[in-house]
Amino acid sequence: MVDNNDSFIREVNEELRSEQIQTIWKRFGLIIIGVAVLIVVGTAGYRGYEYWREGRASVSGDRFLTALKLANEGKSDDALAVLAVLEKEGHGAYPVLARMRAATVMAEKGDTAGAIAAFSAIGKDSGVMDVVRNVAHMRAAWLLIDNGTYEQVSAEVEAMATPLNALRHSAREALGLSAYKAGDMVRAREWFEQITEDAEAPRNVANRAQALLDNIAASGKAP
Numbered sequence: 001m002v003d004n005n006d007s008f009i010r011e012v013n014e015e016l017r018s019e020q021i022q023t024i025w026k027r028f029g030l031i032i033i034g035v036a037v038l039i040v041v042g043t044a045g046y047r048g049y050e051y052w053r054e055g056r057a058s059v060s061g062d063r064f065l066t067a068l069k070l071a072n073e074g075k076s077d078d079a080l081a082v083l084a085v086l087e088k089e090g091h092g093a094y095p096v097l098a099r100m101r102a103a104t105v106m107a108e109k110g111d112t113a114g115a116i117a118a119f120s121a122i123g124k125d126s127g128v129m130d131v132v133r134n135v136a137h138m139r140a141a142w143l144l145i146d147n148g149t150y151e152q153v154s155a156e157v158e159a160m161a162t163p164l165n166a167l168r169h170s171a172r173e174a175l176g177l178s179a180y181k182a183g184d185m186v187r188a189r190e191w192f193e194q195i196t197e198d199a200e201a202p203r204n205v206a207n208r209a210q211a212l213l214d215n216i217a218a219s220g221k222a223p
Contacts, residue, residue: 060086060094067101076109096128100136107143116143120156134160134167141174145181153178161194169195169205180212185222189213 063086070079083105086098103118122128122136141156157171165171176191195201195209216222 060090060092063090064094064097064101067098071101071105071108076105079105096122096132100132103136103139112143112147116140116147119143123156138167138170138174141171141178145174145178148178150175150178150182150184150187161191163198169198169201173205173209176209176212180216183221185216185219189216189222192216 063082067079067082067086070076070082080102083098083102087095087102090098099118099122103115103122106112106118107115119136119140123133123140125133128136137156137160141153144153144156153174157167157174160167161171161175162168172191172195176188176195179185179188179191192209192213196206196213198206201209
């Protein structure tokens with residue numbers, strides 16, 4: 001008798017669940033189908049977008065390699081032409097890489113003023129990652145040591161010559177060399193001393209700074 005009752009209860013429960021499912025399906029079936037379709041279409045769209053984006057990045061990468069090859073072959077103008085297109089039409093990180101490389105090619109072909117302007121512009125572009133902007137400022141500063149004033153070098157890198165900045169050693173060296181070239185031995189000594197007193201300064205940078213400090217001391221121009 002108990003088994004018959006249990007069997008009856010199970011059948012009733014199953015029938016109720018079946019009726020509930022039918023009711024839910026009648027009320028929400030179209031919505032459920034719509035959500036399922038959206039999930040499938042959304043997934044397919046995302047996969048398609050990823051494929052499309054990777055394809056565009058691959059094309060940009062090929063163009064960048066072409067520009068590098070042309071530059072290495074001494075075909076500067078051709079390289080700059082490819083880089084100019086990549087800067088405008090490239091995808092991912094390639095437009096910024098194209099700008100950096102174009103500035104380097106300018107410097108290599110003797111267009112120092114153009115290279116300085118290009119690097120400086122990248123350094124001031126808030127849309128570029130900070131690490132790239134800092135490197136661009138540094139490149140501009142090193143070109144300005146022989147082609148500009150101390151004030152111009154300072155405008156590019158003095159903000160990086162702080163104790164916690166990863167590029168402080170190069171920034172201080174650029175500032176010290178610029179001051180040294182300008183005949184401002186007091187200021188040059190201050191920058192070089194900051195390098196030699198920094199325990200984290202690379203040995204080659206510290207050695208160069210010490211050599212210049214010795215020259216300054218021997219000259220007697222920085223009491």
